[in-house]
Amino acid sequence: MTINLNKYGLTEALQLTAKQAQPLQLGRVIEQHRELYRVISATGEYRAQVTGKLAHQLTATTAFPVVGDWVLMMVTDHESAVIEQVLPRQSALARGVVNGRDGQLIATNINTIFICMSLNADFNVRRMERYLTIAWDSGAVPVIVLTKVDLCDDLPEKLRLLADASMGVDTVICSATTGQGFTDLLRYLGSGQTVALVGSSGVGKSTLINYLLGTDVILTNTIREDDSKGRHTTTSRQLLPLPTGACVIDTPGMRELQIYIGNVDQTFAEITALSMGCKFNDCTHTSEPGCAVLAALAAGELTSGRLQSYHKLQREVSYQGLNSRQLEQEKLNRMFGGKNVMKQVKQRSRH
Missing domain, CATH: 1.10.40.50 (Probable gtpase engc; domain 3)
Incomplete structure:
Protein backbone atom coordinates (compact mmCIF):
# COMPACT_ATOMS: atom_id res chain seq x y z
CA MET A 1 0.00 0.00 0.00
CA THR A 2 1.24 3.47 -0.89
CA ILE A 3 -0.15 6.55 0.88
CA ASN A 4 0.15 10.08 -0.49
CA LEU A 5 1.25 12.02 2.58
CA ASN A 6 0.58 15.31 0.78
CA LYS A 7 -3.05 14.68 1.79
CA TYR A 8 -1.86 14.79 5.40
CA GLY A 9 0.10 18.05 5.23
CA LEU A 10 3.50 16.84 4.08
CA THR A 11 5.98 19.66 3.40
CA GLU A 12 9.32 19.82 1.58
CA ALA A 13 11.13 20.24 4.90
CA LEU A 14 9.50 17.09 6.26
CA GLN A 15 10.40 15.20 3.08
CA LEU A 16 14.04 16.20 3.55
CA THR A 17 13.95 15.12 7.19
CA ALA A 18 12.49 11.75 6.19
CA LYS A 19 15.18 11.22 3.54
CA GLN A 20 17.95 11.95 6.03
CA ALA A 21 16.40 9.74 8.74
CA GLN A 22 16.28 6.48 6.77
CA PRO A 23 15.73 3.65 7.64
CA LEU A 24 13.25 5.35 10.00
CA GLN A 25 9.94 6.23 8.39
CA LEU A 26 8.13 9.54 8.57
CA GLY A 27 4.55 9.42 9.79
CA ARG A 28 1.81 11.59 11.22
CA VAL A 29 -0.21 10.69 14.29
CA ILE A 30 -3.87 10.50 13.25
CA GLU A 31 -5.39 9.05 16.43
CA GLN A 32 -4.40 8.50 20.05
CA HIS A 33 -5.69 6.15 22.76
CA ARG A 34 -3.62 6.67 25.90
CA GLU A 35 -0.15 5.24 25.07
CA LEU A 36 -1.25 3.75 21.75
CA TYR A 37 -1.22 5.67 18.48
CA ARG A 38 -2.43 5.28 14.93
CA VAL A 39 0.20 6.65 12.58
CA ILE A 40 -0.07 7.12 8.82
CA SER A 41 3.06 6.84 6.68
CA ALA A 42 3.85 6.48 2.99
CA THR A 43 3.70 2.70 3.33
CA GLY A 44 0.45 2.44 5.25
CA GLU A 45 -1.21 2.84 8.62
CA TYR A 46 0.35 1.43 11.80
CA ARG A 47 -0.38 0.89 15.47
CA ALA A 48 2.51 2.45 17.34
CA GLN A 49 4.02 3.06 20.77
CA VAL A 50 6.95 5.23 21.81
CA THR A 51 10.24 3.47 22.53
CA GLY A 52 11.40 3.15 26.12
CA LYS A 53 14.38 5.37 25.31
CA LEU A 54 12.15 8.16 23.98
CA ALA A 55 9.78 7.85 26.94
CA HIS A 56 12.77 8.32 29.25
CA GLN A 57 13.97 11.40 27.34
CA LEU A 58 10.60 13.15 27.35
CA THR A 59 10.43 14.75 30.78
CA ALA A 60 6.99 16.37 30.36
CA THR A 61 3.71 14.74 29.39
CA THR A 62 3.18 17.49 26.81
CA ALA A 63 6.27 16.27 24.94
CA PHE A 64 4.74 12.86 24.14
CA PRO A 65 3.14 12.40 20.71
CA VAL A 66 -0.39 13.65 20.15
CA VAL A 67 -2.70 13.89 17.16
CA GLY A 68 -1.12 16.11 14.53
CA ASP A 69 2.48 15.32 15.41
CA TRP A 70 4.97 14.25 12.77
CA VAL A 71 7.17 11.42 14.04
CA LEU A 72 10.03 9.20 12.93
CA MET A 73 9.36 5.52 13.55
CA MET A 74 10.70 2.06 12.92
CA VAL A 75 8.22 -0.31 11.30
CA THR A 76 8.33 -3.71 13.05
CA ASP A 77 5.78 -5.61 10.96
CA HIS A 78 2.98 -4.98 8.47
CA GLU A 79 0.76 -3.29 11.08
CA SER A 80 3.03 -2.21 13.98
CA ALA A 81 5.76 0.38 14.58
CA VAL A 82 7.68 2.09 17.37
CA ILE A 83 8.07 5.86 17.55
CA GLU A 84 11.66 6.96 18.05
CA GLN A 85 11.35 10.73 17.62
CA VAL A 86 8.78 13.51 17.71
CA LEU A 87 9.66 16.20 15.17
CA PRO A 88 9.59 19.92 16.10
CA ARG A 89 6.07 21.31 16.32
CA GLN A 90 4.97 24.38 14.40
CA SER A 91 2.04 24.97 16.76
CA ALA A 92 0.53 23.35 19.83
CA LEU A 93 -2.92 23.81 21.36
CA ALA A 94 -2.90 22.95 25.07
CA ARG A 95 -5.25 23.12 28.04
CA GLY A 96 -4.73 22.71 31.76
CA VAL A 97 -5.76 19.69 33.78
CA VAL A 98 -7.56 19.82 37.11
CA ASN A 99 -5.21 19.53 40.10
CA GLY A 100 -2.18 19.14 37.89
CA ARG A 101 0.83 21.27 36.93
CA ASP A 102 1.29 19.63 33.56
CA GLY A 103 -0.95 20.55 30.69
CA GLN A 104 -2.67 18.39 28.12
CA LEU A 105 -2.01 18.87 24.44
CA ILE A 106 -5.14 18.88 22.31
CA ALA A 107 -3.52 18.95 18.87
CA THR A 108 -0.29 20.03 17.19
CA ASN A 109 0.93 21.34 13.84
CA ILE A 110 -2.36 23.10 13.13
CA ASN A 111 -2.84 26.21 11.02
CA THR A 112 -6.32 27.20 12.12
CA ILE A 113 -8.56 26.55 15.13
CA PHE A 114 -12.31 26.52 14.62
CA ILE A 115 -13.77 27.48 18.01
CA CYS A 116 -17.33 26.19 17.72
CA MET A 117 -20.13 27.57 19.89
CA SER A 118 -23.85 27.16 19.32
CA LEU A 119 -26.29 30.06 19.27
CA ASN A 120 -28.84 28.26 21.43
CA ALA A 121 -28.84 28.11 25.25
CA ASP A 122 -25.19 26.95 25.22
CA PHE A 123 -24.00 30.41 24.09
CA ASN A 124 -21.45 31.71 26.61
CA VAL A 125 -19.13 34.68 26.06
CA ARG A 126 -16.94 33.85 29.06
CA ARG A 127 -16.27 30.39 27.65
CA MET A 128 -15.33 31.89 24.30
CA GLU A 129 -12.81 34.13 26.07
CA ARG A 130 -11.23 31.01 27.54
CA TYR A 131 -10.96 29.28 24.18
CA LEU A 132 -9.47 32.37 22.58
CA THR A 133 -6.92 32.71 25.38
CA ILE A 134 -5.42 29.27 24.69
CA ALA A 135 -5.89 29.60 20.92
CA TRP A 136 -3.95 32.86 20.61
CA ASP A 137 -0.95 31.27 22.34
CA SER A 138 -0.98 28.10 20.22
CA GLY A 139 0.74 29.44 17.13
CA ALA A 140 -2.41 28.82 15.07
CA VAL A 141 -5.08 31.31 13.98
CA PRO A 142 -8.47 31.15 15.75
CA VAL A 143 -11.76 31.41 13.86
CA ILE A 144 -15.07 31.63 15.71
CA VAL A 145 -17.72 29.32 14.27
CA LEU A 146 -21.22 30.06 15.57
CA THR A 147 -23.54 27.13 14.88
CA LYS A 148 -27.30 26.50 14.97
CA VAL A 149 -28.25 29.99 13.84
CA ASP A 150 -31.63 28.53 12.81
CA LEU A 151 -32.37 28.08 16.54
CA CYS A 152 -31.45 31.67 17.41
CA ASP A 153 -33.99 34.50 17.46
CA ASP A 154 -31.68 37.20 18.87
CA LEU A 155 -28.58 36.98 16.66
CA PRO A 156 -27.78 40.75 16.69
CA GLU A 157 -27.82 40.78 20.50
CA LYS A 158 -25.54 37.73 20.77
CA LEU A 159 -23.11 39.25 18.27
CA ARG A 160 -23.12 42.45 20.32
CA LEU A 161 -22.28 40.50 23.48
CA LEU A 162 -19.48 38.73 21.64
CA ALA A 163 -18.08 41.85 19.99
CA ASP A 164 -15.23 42.60 22.42
CA ALA A 165 -14.07 38.98 22.65
CA SER A 166 -14.22 38.49 18.87
CA MET A 167 -12.21 41.62 18.04
CA GLY A 168 -9.67 40.74 15.35
CA VAL A 169 -11.08 37.22 14.88
CA ASP A 170 -12.96 36.01 11.80
CA THR A 171 -16.49 34.85 12.67
CA VAL A 172 -18.56 32.44 10.58
CA ILE A 173 -22.27 31.86 11.28
CA CYS A 174 -23.58 28.41 10.36
CA SER A 175 -26.64 26.20 10.32
CA ALA A 176 -26.57 22.46 9.67
CA THR A 177 -30.29 22.58 8.94
CA THR A 178 -30.10 25.18 6.18
CA GLY A 179 -26.44 24.83 5.18
CA GLN A 180 -25.83 28.51 5.83
CA GLY A 181 -22.19 29.45 6.32
CA PHE A 182 -20.64 26.04 5.66
CA THR A 183 -19.12 27.06 2.33
CA ASP A 184 -17.58 30.12 4.03
CA LEU A 185 -15.32 27.74 5.96
CA LEU A 186 -13.72 26.36 2.82
CA ARG A 187 -11.35 29.32 2.49
CA TYR A 188 -9.51 28.04 5.58
CA LEU A 189 -9.28 24.50 4.21
CA GLY A 190 -6.86 24.76 1.33
CA SER A 191 -4.36 22.08 0.38
CA GLY A 192 -1.78 21.41 3.09
CA GLN A 193 -3.74 23.14 5.84
CA THR A 194 -4.67 21.50 9.15
CA VAL A 195 -7.67 22.72 11.12
CA ALA A 196 -8.64 21.65 14.65
CA LEU A 197 -12.23 21.91 15.87
CA VAL A 198 -12.82 22.62 19.56
CA GLY A 199 -15.93 23.40 21.55
CA SER A 200 -18.47 21.98 23.97
CA SER A 201 -20.38 18.77 23.30
CA GLY A 202 -23.42 19.21 21.12
CA VAL A 203 -22.37 22.37 19.28
CA GLY A 204 -22.26 20.58 15.94
CA LYS A 205 -18.56 19.81 15.39
CA SER A 206 -19.25 16.29 14.11
CA THR A 207 -22.02 17.52 11.80
CA LEU A 208 -19.67 20.14 10.39
CA ILE A 209 -16.92 17.60 9.78
CA ASN A 210 -19.33 15.24 8.04
CA TYR A 211 -20.31 18.11 5.74
CA LEU A 212 -16.67 18.87 4.94
CA LEU A 213 -15.96 15.18 4.31
CA GLY A 214 -18.99 14.85 2.08
CA THR A 215 -20.13 11.73 3.93
CA ASP A 216 -21.35 10.69 7.40
CA VAL A 217 -18.09 9.40 8.86
CA ILE A 218 -18.46 10.91 12.34
CA LEU A 219 -21.32 9.76 14.57
CA THR A 220 -23.64 12.60 15.62
CA ASN A 221 -26.10 12.97 18.48
CA THR A 222 -28.95 15.35 19.16
CA ILE A 223 -28.75 17.67 22.16
CA ARG A 224 -30.77 17.09 25.34
CA GLU A 225 -34.02 19.00 25.06
CA ASP A 226 -34.24 19.86 28.76
CA ASP A 227 -31.09 21.99 28.95
CA SER A 228 -29.73 22.29 25.38
CA LYS A 229 -26.55 20.51 26.53
CA GLY A 230 -24.75 18.15 24.20
CA ARG A 231 -24.02 14.48 24.57
CA HIS A 232 -20.42 13.41 24.03
CA THR A 233 -20.13 11.95 20.53
CA THR A 234 -16.41 12.09 19.75
CA THR A 235 -14.47 10.20 22.44
CA SER A 236 -10.93 10.58 21.10
CA ARG A 237 -9.03 13.02 18.93
CA GLN A 238 -8.56 12.00 15.32
CA LEU A 239 -7.15 13.55 12.15
CA LEU A 240 -9.03 13.13 8.88
CA PRO A 241 -8.05 14.19 5.33
CA LEU A 242 -10.62 16.29 3.46
CA PRO A 243 -11.41 16.35 -0.28
CA THR A 244 -10.03 19.93 -0.35
CA GLY A 245 -6.52 18.66 0.45
CA ALA A 246 -6.68 19.92 4.02
CA CYS A 247 -6.84 17.89 7.24
CA VAL A 248 -9.28 18.33 10.08
CA ILE A 249 -8.79 17.27 13.70
CA ASP A 250 -11.93 16.40 15.62
CA THR A 251 -11.76 16.67 19.41
CA PRO A 252 -14.06 15.54 22.24
CA GLY A 253 -16.34 18.20 23.68
CA MET A 254 -14.82 20.22 26.53
CA ARG A 255 -17.33 21.74 28.92
CA GLU A 256 -14.72 22.71 31.52
CA LEU A 257 -11.68 24.39 29.98
CA GLN A 258 -8.73 24.92 32.31
CA ILE A 259 -6.10 27.43 31.20
CA TYR A 260 -2.57 25.99 30.97
CA ILE A 261 -0.69 28.60 28.99
CA GLY A 262 -2.52 31.34 27.17
CA ASN A 263 -2.34 34.81 25.67
CA VAL A 317 -2.46 31.47 33.32
CA SER A 318 0.38 29.29 34.54
CA TYR A 319 3.20 31.63 33.53
CA GLN A 320 1.83 34.69 35.33
CA GLY A 321 4.63 36.43 37.22
CA LEU A 322 7.45 34.67 35.36
CA ASN A 323 10.28 36.64 33.87
CA SER A 324 11.03 36.41 30.15
CA ARG A 325 13.57 33.60 30.58
CA GLN A 326 11.19 31.54 32.73
CA LEU A 327 8.37 32.22 30.28
CA GLU A 328 10.45 30.93 27.38
CA GLN A 329 11.30 27.79 29.37
CA GLU A 330 7.60 27.20 30.08
CA LYS A 331 6.81 27.41 26.39
CA LEU A 332 9.67 25.06 25.50
CA ASN A 333 8.37 22.59 28.07
CA ARG A 334 4.95 22.77 26.51
CA MET A 335 6.09 22.44 22.92
CA PHE A 336 9.03 20.05 23.24
CA GLY A 337 9.36 18.84 26.82
CA GLY A 338 12.34 21.11 27.54
CA LYS A 339 15.21 22.92 25.85
CA ASN A 340 17.53 19.88 25.87
CA VAL A 341 14.94 17.70 24.16
CA MET A 342 14.32 20.43 21.58
CA LYS A 343 18.06 20.55 20.81
CA GLN A 344 18.21 16.78 20.45
CA VAL A 345 15.26 16.80 18.08
CA LYS A 346 16.77 19.52 15.92
CA GLN A 347 20.19 17.86 15.83
CA ARG A 348 18.66 14.50 14.90
CA SER A 349 16.66 16.09 12.09
CA ARG A 350 19.85 17.52 10.55
CA HIS A 351 21.54 14.14 10.24
Whole structure:
Protein backbone atom coordinates (compact mmCIF):
# COMPACT_ATOMS: atom_id res chain seq x y z
CA MET A 1 0.00 0.00 0.00
CA THR A 2 1.24 3.47 -0.89
CA ILE A 3 -0.15 6.55 0.88
CA ASN A 4 0.15 10.08 -0.49
CA LEU A 5 1.25 12.02 2.58
CA ASN A 6 0.58 15.31 0.78
CA LYS A 7 -3.05 14.68 1.79
CA TYR A 8 -1.86 14.79 5.40
CA GLY A 9 0.10 18.05 5.23
CA LEU A 10 3.50 16.84 4.08
CA THR A 11 5.98 19.66 3.40
CA GLU A 12 9.32 19.82 1.58
CA ALA A 13 11.13 20.24 4.90
CA LEU A 14 9.50 17.09 6.26
CA GLN A 15 10.40 15.20 3.08
CA LEU A 16 14.04 16.20 3.55
CA THR A 17 13.95 15.12 7.19
CA ALA A 18 12.49 11.75 6.19
CA LYS A 19 15.18 11.22 3.54
CA GLN A 20 17.95 11.95 6.03
CA ALA A 21 16.40 9.74 8.74
CA GLN A 22 16.28 6.48 6.77
CA PRO A 23 15.73 3.65 7.64
CA LEU A 24 13.25 5.35 10.00
CA GLN A 25 9.94 6.23 8.39
CA LEU A 26 8.13 9.54 8.57
CA GLY A 27 4.55 9.42 9.79
CA ARG A 28 1.81 11.59 11.22
CA VAL A 29 -0.21 10.69 14.29
CA ILE A 30 -3.87 10.50 13.25
CA GLU A 31 -5.39 9.05 16.43
CA GLN A 32 -4.40 8.50 20.05
CA HIS A 33 -5.69 6.15 22.76
CA ARG A 34 -3.62 6.67 25.90
CA GLU A 35 -0.15 5.24 25.07
CA LEU A 36 -1.25 3.75 21.75
CA TYR A 37 -1.22 5.67 18.48
CA ARG A 38 -2.43 5.28 14.93
CA VAL A 39 0.20 6.65 12.58
CA ILE A 40 -0.07 7.12 8.82
CA SER A 41 3.06 6.84 6.68
CA ALA A 42 3.85 6.48 2.99
CA THR A 43 3.70 2.70 3.33
CA GLY A 44 0.45 2.44 5.25
CA GLU A 45 -1.21 2.84 8.62
CA TYR A 46 0.35 1.43 11.80
CA ARG A 47 -0.38 0.89 15.47
CA ALA A 48 2.51 2.45 17.34
CA GLN A 49 4.02 3.06 20.77
CA VAL A 50 6.95 5.23 21.81
CA THR A 51 10.24 3.47 22.53
CA GLY A 52 11.40 3.15 26.12
CA LYS A 53 14.38 5.37 25.31
CA LEU A 54 12.15 8.16 23.98
CA ALA A 55 9.78 7.85 26.94
CA HIS A 56 12.77 8.32 29.25
CA GLN A 57 13.97 11.40 27.34
CA LEU A 58 10.60 13.15 27.35
CA THR A 59 10.43 14.75 30.78
CA ALA A 60 6.99 16.37 30.36
CA THR A 61 3.71 14.74 29.39
CA THR A 62 3.18 17.49 26.81
CA ALA A 63 6.27 16.27 24.94
CA PHE A 64 4.74 12.86 24.14
CA PRO A 65 3.14 12.40 20.71
CA VAL A 66 -0.39 13.65 20.15
CA VAL A 67 -2.70 13.89 17.16
CA GLY A 68 -1.12 16.11 14.53
CA ASP A 69 2.48 15.32 15.41
CA TRP A 70 4.97 14.25 12.77
CA VAL A 71 7.17 11.42 14.04
CA LEU A 72 10.03 9.20 12.93
CA MET A 73 9.36 5.52 13.55
CA MET A 74 10.70 2.06 12.92
CA VAL A 75 8.22 -0.31 11.30
CA THR A 76 8.33 -3.71 13.05
CA ASP A 77 5.78 -5.61 10.96
CA HIS A 78 2.98 -4.98 8.47
CA GLU A 79 0.76 -3.29 11.08
CA SER A 80 3.03 -2.21 13.98
CA ALA A 81 5.76 0.38 14.58
CA VAL A 82 7.68 2.09 17.37
CA ILE A 83 8.07 5.86 17.55
CA GLU A 84 11.66 6.96 18.05
CA GLN A 85 11.35 10.73 17.62
CA VAL A 86 8.78 13.51 17.71
CA LEU A 87 9.66 16.20 15.17
CA PRO A 88 9.59 19.92 16.10
CA ARG A 89 6.07 21.31 16.32
CA GLN A 90 4.97 24.38 14.40
CA SER A 91 2.04 24.97 16.76
CA ALA A 92 0.53 23.35 19.83
CA LEU A 93 -2.92 23.81 21.36
CA ALA A 94 -2.90 22.95 25.07
CA ARG A 95 -5.25 23.12 28.04
CA GLY A 96 -4.73 22.71 31.76
CA VAL A 97 -5.76 19.69 33.78
CA VAL A 98 -7.56 19.82 37.11
CA ASN A 99 -5.21 19.53 40.10
CA GLY A 100 -2.18 19.14 37.89
CA ARG A 101 0.83 21.27 36.93
CA ASP A 102 1.29 19.63 33.56
CA GLY A 103 -0.95 20.55 30.69
CA GLN A 104 -2.67 18.39 28.12
CA LEU A 105 -2.01 18.87 24.44
CA ILE A 106 -5.14 18.88 22.31
CA ALA A 107 -3.52 18.95 18.87
CA THR A 108 -0.29 20.03 17.19
CA ASN A 109 0.93 21.34 13.84
CA ILE A 110 -2.36 23.10 13.13
CA ASN A 111 -2.84 26.21 11.02
CA THR A 112 -6.32 27.20 12.12
CA ILE A 113 -8.56 26.55 15.13
CA PHE A 114 -12.31 26.52 14.62
CA ILE A 115 -13.77 27.48 18.01
CA CYS A 116 -17.33 26.19 17.72
CA MET A 117 -20.13 27.57 19.89
CA SER A 118 -23.85 27.16 19.32
CA LEU A 119 -26.29 30.06 19.27
CA ASN A 120 -28.84 28.26 21.43
CA ALA A 121 -28.84 28.11 25.25
CA ASP A 122 -25.19 26.95 25.22
CA PHE A 123 -24.00 30.41 24.09
CA ASN A 124 -21.45 31.71 26.61
CA VAL A 125 -19.13 34.68 26.06
CA ARG A 126 -16.94 33.85 29.06
CA ARG A 127 -16.27 30.39 27.65
CA MET A 128 -15.33 31.89 24.30
CA GLU A 129 -12.81 34.13 26.07
CA ARG A 130 -11.23 31.01 27.54
CA TYR A 131 -10.96 29.28 24.18
CA LEU A 132 -9.47 32.37 22.58
CA THR A 133 -6.92 32.71 25.38
CA ILE A 134 -5.42 29.27 24.69
CA ALA A 135 -5.89 29.60 20.92
CA TRP A 136 -3.95 32.86 20.61
CA ASP A 137 -0.95 31.27 22.34
CA SER A 138 -0.98 28.10 20.22
CA GLY A 139 0.74 29.44 17.13
CA ALA A 140 -2.41 28.82 15.07
CA VAL A 141 -5.08 31.31 13.98
CA PRO A 142 -8.47 31.15 15.75
CA VAL A 143 -11.76 31.41 13.86
CA ILE A 144 -15.07 31.63 15.71
CA VAL A 145 -17.72 29.32 14.27
CA LEU A 146 -21.22 30.06 15.57
CA THR A 147 -23.54 27.13 14.88
CA LYS A 148 -27.30 26.50 14.97
CA VAL A 149 -28.25 29.99 13.84
CA ASP A 150 -31.63 28.53 12.81
CA LEU A 151 -32.37 28.08 16.54
CA CYS A 152 -31.45 31.67 17.41
CA ASP A 153 -33.99 34.50 17.46
CA ASP A 154 -31.68 37.20 18.87
CA LEU A 155 -28.58 36.98 16.66
CA PRO A 156 -27.78 40.75 16.69
CA GLU A 157 -27.82 40.78 20.50
CA LYS A 158 -25.54 37.73 20.77
CA LEU A 159 -23.11 39.25 18.27
CA ARG A 160 -23.12 42.45 20.32
CA LEU A 161 -22.28 40.50 23.48
CA LEU A 162 -19.48 38.73 21.64
CA ALA A 163 -18.08 41.85 19.99
CA ASP A 164 -15.23 42.60 22.42
CA ALA A 165 -14.07 38.98 22.65
CA SER A 166 -14.22 38.49 18.87
CA MET A 167 -12.21 41.62 18.04
CA GLY A 168 -9.67 40.74 15.35
CA VAL A 169 -11.08 37.22 14.88
CA ASP A 170 -12.96 36.01 11.80
CA THR A 171 -16.49 34.85 12.67
CA VAL A 172 -18.56 32.44 10.58
CA ILE A 173 -22.27 31.86 11.28
CA CYS A 174 -23.58 28.41 10.36
CA SER A 175 -26.64 26.20 10.32
CA ALA A 176 -26.57 22.46 9.67
CA THR A 177 -30.29 22.58 8.94
CA THR A 178 -30.10 25.18 6.18
CA GLY A 179 -26.44 24.83 5.18
CA GLN A 180 -25.83 28.51 5.83
CA GLY A 181 -22.19 29.45 6.32
CA PHE A 182 -20.64 26.04 5.66
CA THR A 183 -19.12 27.06 2.33
CA ASP A 184 -17.58 30.12 4.03
CA LEU A 185 -15.32 27.74 5.96
CA LEU A 186 -13.72 26.36 2.82
CA ARG A 187 -11.35 29.32 2.49
CA TYR A 188 -9.51 28.04 5.58
CA LEU A 189 -9.28 24.50 4.21
CA GLY A 190 -6.86 24.76 1.33
CA SER A 191 -4.36 22.08 0.38
CA GLY A 192 -1.78 21.41 3.09
CA GLN A 193 -3.74 23.14 5.84
CA THR A 194 -4.67 21.50 9.15
CA VAL A 195 -7.67 22.72 11.12
CA ALA A 196 -8.64 21.65 14.65
CA LEU A 197 -12.23 21.91 15.87
CA VAL A 198 -12.82 22.62 19.56
CA GLY A 199 -15.93 23.40 21.55
CA SER A 200 -18.47 21.98 23.97
CA SER A 201 -20.38 18.77 23.30
CA GLY A 202 -23.42 19.21 21.12
CA VAL A 203 -22.37 22.37 19.28
CA GLY A 204 -22.26 20.58 15.94
CA LYS A 205 -18.56 19.81 15.39
CA SER A 206 -19.25 16.29 14.11
CA THR A 207 -22.02 17.52 11.80
CA LEU A 208 -19.67 20.14 10.39
CA ILE A 209 -16.92 17.60 9.78
CA ASN A 210 -19.33 15.24 8.04
CA TYR A 211 -20.31 18.11 5.74
CA LEU A 212 -16.67 18.87 4.94
CA LEU A 213 -15.96 15.18 4.31
CA GLY A 214 -18.99 14.85 2.08
CA THR A 215 -20.13 11.73 3.93
CA ASP A 216 -21.35 10.69 7.40
CA VAL A 217 -18.09 9.40 8.86
CA ILE A 218 -18.46 10.91 12.34
CA LEU A 219 -21.32 9.76 14.57
CA THR A 220 -23.64 12.60 15.62
CA ASN A 221 -26.10 12.97 18.48
CA THR A 222 -28.95 15.35 19.16
CA ILE A 223 -28.75 17.67 22.16
CA ARG A 224 -30.77 17.09 25.34
CA GLU A 225 -34.02 19.00 25.06
CA ASP A 226 -34.24 19.86 28.76
CA ASP A 227 -31.09 21.99 28.95
CA SER A 228 -29.73 22.29 25.38
CA LYS A 229 -26.55 20.51 26.53
CA GLY A 230 -24.75 18.15 24.20
CA ARG A 231 -24.02 14.48 24.57
CA HIS A 232 -20.42 13.41 24.03
CA THR A 233 -20.13 11.95 20.53
CA THR A 234 -16.41 12.09 19.75
CA THR A 235 -14.47 10.20 22.44
CA SER A 236 -10.93 10.58 21.10
CA ARG A 237 -9.03 13.02 18.93
CA GLN A 238 -8.56 12.00 15.32
CA LEU A 239 -7.15 13.55 12.15
CA LEU A 240 -9.03 13.13 8.88
CA PRO A 241 -8.05 14.19 5.33
CA LEU A 242 -10.62 16.29 3.46
CA PRO A 243 -11.41 16.35 -0.28
CA THR A 244 -10.03 19.93 -0.35
CA GLY A 245 -6.52 18.66 0.45
CA ALA A 246 -6.68 19.92 4.02
CA CYS A 247 -6.84 17.89 7.24
CA VAL A 248 -9.28 18.33 10.08
CA ILE A 249 -8.79 17.27 13.70
CA ASP A 250 -11.93 16.40 15.62
CA THR A 251 -11.76 16.67 19.41
CA PRO A 252 -14.06 15.54 22.24
CA GLY A 253 -16.34 18.20 23.68
CA MET A 254 -14.82 20.22 26.53
CA ARG A 255 -17.33 21.74 28.92
CA GLU A 256 -14.72 22.71 31.52
CA LEU A 257 -11.68 24.39 29.98
CA GLN A 258 -8.73 24.92 32.31
CA ILE A 259 -6.10 27.43 31.20
CA TYR A 260 -2.57 25.99 30.97
CA ILE A 261 -0.69 28.60 28.99
CA GLY A 262 -2.52 31.34 27.17
CA ASN A 263 -2.34 34.81 25.67
CA VAL A 264 -4.65 36.91 27.83
CA ASP A 265 -3.38 40.19 26.38
CA GLN A 266 -4.48 39.21 22.87
CA THR A 267 -7.88 37.94 24.01
CA PHE A 268 -8.51 41.20 25.90
CA ALA A 269 -6.91 43.47 23.35
CA GLU A 270 -8.96 46.52 24.34
CA ILE A 271 -7.83 46.22 27.98
CA THR A 272 -4.24 45.78 26.84
CA ALA A 273 -4.54 48.96 24.75
CA LEU A 274 -6.12 50.88 27.64
CA SER A 275 -3.35 49.79 30.02
CA MET A 276 -0.84 51.75 27.95
CA GLY A 277 -2.38 54.88 29.45
CA CYS A 278 -2.07 53.76 33.08
CA LYS A 279 0.06 55.85 35.42
CA PHE A 280 2.07 52.86 36.62
CA ASN A 281 3.71 50.31 34.31
CA ASP A 282 2.87 47.47 36.70
CA CYS A 283 -0.73 48.56 37.19
CA THR A 284 -3.00 45.64 38.15
CA HIS A 285 -6.17 47.53 37.20
CA THR A 286 -7.74 46.94 40.58
CA SER A 287 -7.34 50.06 42.75
CA GLU A 288 -4.33 52.08 41.57
CA PRO A 289 -4.67 55.84 41.01
CA GLY A 290 -4.36 56.91 37.40
CA CYS A 291 -5.55 53.55 36.04
CA ALA A 292 -6.85 54.02 32.51
CA VAL A 293 -8.67 50.69 32.61
CA LEU A 294 -10.67 51.62 35.71
CA ALA A 295 -11.38 55.02 34.16
CA ALA A 296 -12.84 53.29 31.10
CA LEU A 297 -14.92 51.10 33.39
CA ALA A 298 -16.29 54.14 35.20
CA ALA A 299 -17.07 55.83 31.89
CA GLY A 300 -19.05 52.83 30.65
CA GLU A 301 -16.51 52.07 27.91
CA LEU A 302 -15.67 48.70 29.49
CA THR A 303 -18.06 46.26 31.18
CA SER A 304 -17.42 44.92 34.66
CA GLY A 305 -17.97 41.34 33.39
CA ARG A 306 -15.24 41.76 30.80
CA LEU A 307 -12.77 43.14 33.37
CA GLN A 308 -13.62 40.42 35.90
CA SER A 309 -13.03 37.76 33.26
CA TYR A 310 -9.68 39.38 32.41
CA HIS A 311 -8.55 39.24 36.05
CA LYS A 312 -9.75 35.67 36.45
CA LEU A 313 -7.91 34.38 33.39
CA GLN A 314 -4.78 36.32 34.32
CA ARG A 315 -4.73 34.48 37.65
CA GLU A 316 -5.18 31.14 35.94
CA VAL A 317 -2.46 31.47 33.32
CA SER A 318 0.38 29.29 34.54
CA TYR A 319 3.20 31.63 33.53
CA GLN A 320 1.83 34.69 35.33
CA GLY A 321 4.63 36.43 37.22
CA LEU A 322 7.45 34.67 35.36
CA ASN A 323 10.28 36.64 33.87
CA SER A 324 11.03 36.41 30.15
CA ARG A 325 13.57 33.60 30.58
CA GLN A 326 11.19 31.54 32.73
CA LEU A 327 8.37 32.22 30.28
CA GLU A 328 10.45 30.93 27.38
CA GLN A 329 11.30 27.79 29.37
CA GLU A 330 7.60 27.20 30.08
CA LYS A 331 6.81 27.41 26.39
CA LEU A 332 9.67 25.06 25.50
CA ASN A 333 8.37 22.59 28.07
CA ARG A 334 4.95 22.77 26.51
CA MET A 335 6.09 22.44 22.92
CA PHE A 336 9.03 20.05 23.24
CA GLY A 337 9.36 18.84 26.82
CA GLY A 338 12.34 21.11 27.54
CA LYS A 339 15.21 22.92 25.85
CA ASN A 340 17.53 19.88 25.87
CA VAL A 341 14.94 17.70 24.16
CA MET A 342 14.32 20.43 21.58
CA LYS A 343 18.06 20.55 20.81
CA GLN A 344 18.21 16.78 20.45
CA VAL A 345 15.26 16.80 18.08
CA LYS A 346 16.77 19.52 15.92
CA GLN A 347 20.19 17.86 15.83
CA ARG A 348 18.66 14.50 14.90
CA SER A 349 16.66 16.09 12.09
CA ARG A 350 19.85 17.52 10.55
CA HIS A 351 21.54 14.14 10.24
